[in-house]
Amino acid sequence: MPVRTRFAPSPTGYLHIGGARTALYCWLQARHDGGQFILRIEDTDRIRSTPEAVQAIIDGMAWLGLDCDEGPIFQTSRLARYEEVARGLLAAGKAYWAYETREEIEAMRAAAMARGAKPRYNGHYRELNAPLREDPNRVLRFKNPLGGTVAFDDAVKGRVEWQNEELDDLVLVRSDGYPTYNFAVVVDDVDMRITEVIRGDDHVNNTPRQINLYEALGAPLPRFAHLPMILGADGQKLSKRHGAVSVMQYREDGYLPEALLNYLVRLGWSHGDQEIFSRREMIDLFNISDVNRSAARFDVAKLNWLNQQYLKSTAPEVLAPEFSWHLRRAGINPAEGPAAEDVIVALRERVHTLRDLAERARVWYGPIAEWDDQAVTKYLRAEGADSILRRVQEALDALPHWTPAAIHEALARIAQELSVKPGQVAQPLRVAITGTAVSPAIEHTVFLAGRHEAAARIEAALDRIG
RNA sequence: GCUCCCAUCGUCUAGCGGUCCAGGACGUCGCCCUCUCAAGGCGAAAACACGAGUUCGAUUCUCGUUGGGAGCGCCA
Structure with missing residues (x-):
């Protein structure tokens, strides 16, 4: 069975550092195994998904050079398929219609919390066999197994186990007819024959419910790999201030995609004492099962060092076009000064980014602006x-x-x-x-x-x- | 609150029971080189969260504590 991985972002924002690393690992694993890498856009949230975000993701992937073999596939183009699977589950008695209002569900959760239990749905409609009827609150829920345990061997975390009692009957189809995330991913991953589900840590808790769904569907389980988070320099969750910006911001800041990729691949993965990896080496050496279990902080100082390493080792003529791009962005006309290659050679040991390089090059492209x-x-x-x-x-x-x-x-x-x-x-x-x-x-x-x-x-x- | 996950230098990590008074890299500091700034070379400081076990022997295995994180949505 060929290895197939997918990167499945939701188009509700740009491609940030965490997403980029997930994409990289998915891509690497597929390339390593000679399999396929699929880009799937999870756009079932019709309120928050935007075409701009879709474009931002595609642009980010292109800049990083993470090419996909299939896709982008949009979940919204597969609505009929989710409906079909939902009907099958309903017919098989593995799903049921429920009609609670949001307020009622809220009350259930509050009550459970008050009891010291997990806030969740109480399964009221589970055995009612309520018929399909028009109702603004109608959702299709999955009949999660009542007892027993559900476990899997995570490629990075090892064995993880849950009691089914901890899980409630998740919504499969919303009242607007759209599938929920947990339902759509499973249907897609099964249909697309995904063999390695590589995703962020925040999905571990969804995995047992998804496994139950796989089983209800009679589908073979993929291998799961949950990547630890990337934290900001302060150890806090990534925010706008430190790293949770679009990967394209890194281009504007003067980083090379190779350097960013190299930095990212070492965040949670290593190969002995090696620090610099070409794409080829990354592909040859990477294996998802070697990924670390703990979260890592984002360290700009190391990224800067790596970027300079790449600046120094890349042929100046290869760097020239991107350098000129930065010159223009800095308001400098590349034609009004020395050859880009010569400037690069003279300055690259003194800067960490192409943007700094462009800024430092300014003296040769116009009159001295300011005397020290x-x-x-x-x-x-x-x-x-x-x-x-x-x-x-x-x-x-x-x-x-x-x-x-x-x-x-x-x-x-x-x-x-x-x-x-x-x-x-x-x-x-x-x-x-x-x-x-x-x-x-x-x-x-x-x-x-x-x-x-x-x-x-x-x-x-x-x-x-x- | 409940469930799950995590824990080696400031940071990224090596380590997969003895080879570890813990190795590498970034950063920091010192020296060298030197036309400035860098780059480069050499060197230094710097870590196994804590407590019980298991074992002849634990950084490595188990449990607990503490501390972090994630999830508990008709968001993904």
């Missing part, structure tokens, strides 16, 4: 800085080839001839070119400015000294 007064005082107005800069100006002007190597050589020669430390040449020049005391290696800083602009800036700096 301290740097000007300390280096530009330093004793002898003006004469050194004039020497630099001449030497650069005389360079036959405008390359970092040639520039480096020229500057080194000046320092030697003047018997000054390299820094006494580099620092005033750095401030002249960038307006600050911080930039990549001086030969790159000068090179990126371009012959003409470098000369102009040195001249302007000289004027500034007075």
Whole structure:
């Protein structure tokens, strides 16, 4: 039987970090086993589902490169099928119509709570065989087994067991005719022959009811795997402030999908001491049964480190288009400065994200926006800085080839001839070119400015000294 | 309240009864390198929540305590 996994988000919001990791694990397991990965949109909540959210999920998956073999399949396109299965269950005496009002159910729950029991439906209509009739409160309920236990071996949590007494008769079909989540997932997972149900921890408690449904349907059980939560840096549930933002926000913040994926795969899973995994390695090495049982916190510092690792190891020409995208977002015209690849090479060891890289690149794409007064005082107005800069100006002007190597050589020669430390040449020049005391290696800083602009800036700096 | 789940350095984790006075990575700190900032190299501090068992021997197994989390919807 081929392995088939599915990622089944509800389109009530964007694809966030937790969902992305679930999707990744589902995708990895399918790819690892040479099976299929299915994207299913669980849109049976007609109030909260939105087309924008559907698009956001699809965009997020595409950006991460998690391609699916089937789908997206929308549950709302399968309504007739759920109805058919519901009828079958009803005919088999495994489901029944119930007509309590919401208030009545509320009262039942309150009463159960008062008794110190779980708040749940009391099964009033279970043996009444109430006929089908038009009623705004009519729902179809499942006849959950009354006794015994229901257990399963979770691929990550191990054996989990419940008493059937703990479970009540869940609603299968709502009063508006739409299936509920617990009903639709089971029907879909059975129809789509899903073999590994990989989902968030918050679904463990639904699993026993679903297993009972599988059994009522006479369907084989898939393997279940419940992933622990991803917590915020403060150990609290992820909120808007720390991570529960759309994965697309990570793109805007300058992260590479490979880095995010690599970070995510290590959150709850590991392979010895290895930290960096290519997609291929992830696929080869990953196995859902190796996933950790406990929740993990989201740590931006580590993501930053990983992102830089990828920035450093990815070919600049591969990074260039995305870098240019960030330049434009920062209001910088990529055409009005040096080649993207050169800027990337000069800066990538100094930043963690492409967004920072674009921001730091700004000096070479337009006039110096702001002078660092301290740097000007300390280096530009330093004793002898003006004469050194004039020497630099001449030497650069005389360079036959405008390359970092040639520039480096020229500057080194000046320092030697003047018997000054390299820094006494580099620092005033750095401030002249960038307006600050911080930039990549001086030969790159000068090179990126371009012959003409470098000369102009040195001249302007000289004027500034007075 | 009830049910279920979880528990190793600040964080992510290795460990699957002796190899552990607990290993790696991020972060932190120190040193080196150095034209700034980084990157890199070297080094340091830093953890088995607690209490009972089981065992010749527990970080590893069992139970309990404490602390976290999830669920208890005609939401998924």
